[in-house]
Amino acid sequence: MATITPTAPEEATAQSAALSPDYKNYTSPLVVVTLLFFMWGFITCMNDILIPKMQHVFKLQFWQAMLIQTAFFGAYFIVSFLYFLLSTTKGDPILKIGYKNGIIIGLIVAALGCTLFYPAAILHSYSFFLMALFVLASGITVLQITANPYVAILGPPQNSSSRMNLSQAVNSFGTTIAPIIGGYLIFDYVASADIDSADSVKLPYLGLAALLLLIAALIKIARLPRLEGTGKIETGAGAVKHRHLVLGIICIFMYVGAEVSIGSALINYIKLPHITGLTESEAKHYLAFYWGGLMIGRFFGAIALSTIKRLGKFIVIVFITLVTFLTVYFLYDLEQALIILGLIALNLAVLLLARFIPNRTVAFFAIAVIGLLLIGVLAEGSLAMWAIIAIGLFNSVMFPTIFDLAIKGLGRNTSQGSSLLVMAIVGGAIIPPLQGLFADLSGNLQLSFIVPMLCYAFIVYYGFAGYKVRRT
Incomplete structure (x- = not known):
């Protein structure tokens, strides 16, 4: 041991x-x-x-x-x-x-x-x-x-x-x-x-x-x-005898592939005439919002999943939210700062629904992402753009929490399981071309977000059932 x-x-x-x-x-x-x-x-x-x-x-x-x-x-x-x-x-x-x-x-x-x-x-x-x-x-x-x-x-x-x-x-x-x-x-x-x-x-x-x-x-x-x-x-290969690890490897593959795929397609998506019609130069800072949301959401996740008392969690989360609001306000404008504030409120609402339980948080966040992707596929204009940007906030806790759930109970096989999970990061090199191929064949970039949507469907399953520690 x-x-x-x-x-x-x-x-x-x-x-x-x-x-x-x-x-x-x-x-x-x-x-x-x-x-x-x-x-x-x-x-x-x-x-x-x-x-x-x-x-x-x-x-x-x-x-x-x-x-x-x-x-x-x-x-x-x-x-x-x-x-x-x-x-x-x-x-x-x-x-x-x-x-x-x-x-x-x-x-x-x-x-x-x-x-x-x-x-x-x-x-x-x-x-x-x-x-x-x-x-x-x-x-x-x-x-x-x-x-x-x-x-x-x-x-x-x-x-x-x-x-x-x-x-x-x-x-x-x-x-x-x-x-x-x-x-x-x-x-x-x-x-x-x-x-x-x-x-x-x-x-x-x-x-x-x-x-x-x-x-x-x-x-x-x-x-x-x-x-x-x-x-x-x-x-x-003792690690692969653990069913929750094997499913976790697939989950990491799906998550990383979907995260990178969405980020890679975001600027071209924003440029679409029926979305915003912005130029690449104008669209770049919205990509920063996507990745910045990942960072903010992970700080929220670290606080929410900790053993800090509820009042302490509330104070720290309010402080981070205020700093984020003021940063966006001074760097951009009030309108965008208010939008970011609304997205953060949505993120925290889902976090509360998950009751700060790691596997439930993964599942609920993946459900939220599927909903946002549906809006991104079906809607137009700023609503569609901000729906896709908001995914960054909900992606936040997925990689570290899935990784942690997947290596639980491995004992001596922990680092072996870790190597397999890291290997699954190759999803970032496979899923994006698949979405690109879908967009090329269908002639519809907006519709191609169905590809990462399927990835998040598996993540929902893992958060509700696949994470449970069982040996195959």
Whole structure:
């Protein structure tokens, strides 16, 4: 059975299935590990900056530029699959080396990938860039496999969904600010006078490499509890014997695919004459609302699914809502701020209906998304646009909560199950083309949102029934 073994020798060892009731010492480790979520969110969203840059530098067709995402998300699938095969034959490597060491390895590999951007720019080789991205994403995949379940065990089991949502909210903050900072660095501050040069990516990615190594050093010296195995290391595909994990893998595949698909189609959807007819430049900030909603919703989810007293939850949620309202008001206008306020109220109403229960929250939010997609398919004008944008708020808790539900009760197979769940992120590379194909064949982009709608139907099932811990 896996145990939580504190790094400091004077601290007592506790069983991972029944942690010590004193969790106050886990606050600092949780803060340190949460930095990882910010970093991989920031790095992942940097791809959106690289695509137009590489397309211009190497005179690429659009599909060629999109190979950036293929190289990046392909690593999730390949590395996770190899990890799973290794764990079935040699035993779970994370249980052998410890979660802390696994995180450090992931950071070092990711830093190596960032460093490879320098020779790629010197050699002016797009293929080299793709290789660097694959190495970088391989390191992030290891972080996903280790850090997600690690956050789940850093505290009371009943609060694991809250911790996962908080970490993912920080991840969403990274995706929100990456286009601003990354775009400024690559396109403005360090950009070469020669616009056809790839040299402007050198400094930003070397800076990321240094930051990743710094975090690795901090984690090395930090007093972090370490999940490790005791006794014989088991082999075999023990994780897949758990029915709720297998269904959770499908659920993660569906969720990530639907989330990415909606975000990818949003600007073109907004541009439709019968929706708003806005230009790409005008439509971009509405995409920020979609992803920003993901971040706000995850903060709400972290609070709602925590053990904070009801009055405390109310105060914090009101504060976040007020900050969001004022931010939109000062950056845009009162009308849009009031619309966002209304969408937040709708989100909180559904959260109350779910009674703050993790699996019910997933199911109710998925039902809400299906309703919003129906409006987006059948309605026109601003109503249709805001319905699709509001999906970001309801997407918020799904990934971390589904992940947490899927790894419950896995015991020694936790990291093996985690690798399979991370592998399912490949849905983000498969569902969007299917929606695009539907739109091409039907000639109707609006109607193509039926594809992600089917994905959310499965998520409803998982939230109501599929999450239940049973062995196949």
